[in-house]
Amino acid sequence: MDLWDRTGRIGGYGAALALTPYLVIKVSWVIGSLLGLAPIGAGFDVTGWVVLNTVTVGMAATGIAVALALVRPWGARLPGRPLAFCAWVGTGFLVPLLPYAVLGSLLLPSDDGPRSGADDDPAMPGWEAVLVQIGFVGMGLGLAVALPAYLRRRWPGVFAGRTGDGGSGPPRVPPWPAVTAVAIAAVWLYWAAGGTAGIAHPAERDLTGRLLTGVLSGWSLLAAAATWTIARGRPARLPRRVPLALCWLGSGALFAWSAWKLPFTLYLALARPADAALPENLLVAAVLHVVAVGTGAAMLRTLVRARAGREGVPTGPEPAPGPSPAGASP
Known part of the structure; x- marks a missing residue:
């Protein structure tokens, strides 16, 4: 070990x-x-x-x-x-x-x-x-x-090498997840900075929520840049582990946080409790969360295709690994 x-x-x-x-x-x-x-x-x-x-x-x-x-x-x-x-x-x-x-x-x-x-x-x-x-x-x-x-x-081969060395995955990975991630980040950053468009209850805003929104917008931007790098293989000679790690973390943040917040947003929209509210317009927030979940999932697909292109393996179901020695992976 x-x-x-x-x-x-x-x-x-x-x-x-x-x-x-x-x-x-x-x-x-x-x-x-x-x-x-x-x-x-x-x-x-x-x-x-x-x-x-x-x-x-x-x-x-x-x-x-x-x-x-x-x-x-x-x-x-x-x-x-x-x-x-x-x-x-x-x-x-x-x-x-x-x-x-x-x-x-x-x-x-x-x-x-x-x-x-x-x-x-x-x-x-x-x-x-x-x-x-x-x-x-x-x-x-x-x-x-x-x-x-x-x-x-x-999967040791996925992280070896550098971008642009012929191991960056299929050359025609769609760039739209990077574009939508930038758009989502722009809205969140605008709200974090105090913007009021799309805000239904300004009194419900606090520094805690704005700070979290700002941090998530930063991860969204990092994920967009990393996805673009993986899809295009540029900048050349950048260690592959850098964009892969940033895409992994940023796409996961987009998917996980919006998948968690979306049901709560829908609950408030349907139940309309008198003693709970979100600062954002519920329709706007719900649309953003749906787009963020889809964008994060699409970025994960980019990572899977990058792995397939790097190792030359299919992206279909993985066969179940057999028993392995203690502490080792198949």
Whole structure:
């Protein structure tokens, strides 16, 4: 086991350990809500609150399982594509929160730290908020270390070489995901800077939401640039791992965050609770999230085609790998 694998193993175990308190907290919220022992989030009835937090329980459990699968022997026997997809969604959720957490510690008031979005509750005790924050940041850091080691073991040829060396994938990858990502980033950056077009409830805007929107707009721009580089093979001689990593993270952020926010936006549009609202016009927000989900998925397709072009393999279903030695990948 080389240094990459040892570091990845530490990252995977660390990610799973960091997110475990979040899972426990969410389970306690579900049980407490059903028993009438825990407060209900603003804008929700008991059923809606339990459903929302049950979903986050499933997401947390999946994240812990993915982190362990990246480093445990049984994970090497799983089909690569489903595991890579789950890791793509997980890193899309959490790695973008790393610069957000840093900027939030510098710019946000001490009582208004980084949050995850729709599942925040004003009655959350301070110690729970700290554990949630540690869970998100720790999981993001752990995946950022464990995932590259896993991908390097499983598909080493994808990351070798430089752009423009004949291994950049099919030459006619459609450029439209890069264009739509730039458009989405422009809208989000405009809102983050204080723009009011498309804002229905200006009073609901706060620095926390604007900061997260600005960070996501930056990841969208990075994903657009990386996708264009992968599709065109320019600038030449750039190490391939750079645009691949940026496309992976940025496309995952577009897909994961908008796929999470879209159901909440639709819920507000249909239920129209009196005590909850988004700053953005709900129709505009829903359209943006739909486009972002489609753009992120199309960028993932670009990554898959780049892998196929680099290794000369088909993009169809991957045969299930056979048993492998402990700690190795098929």
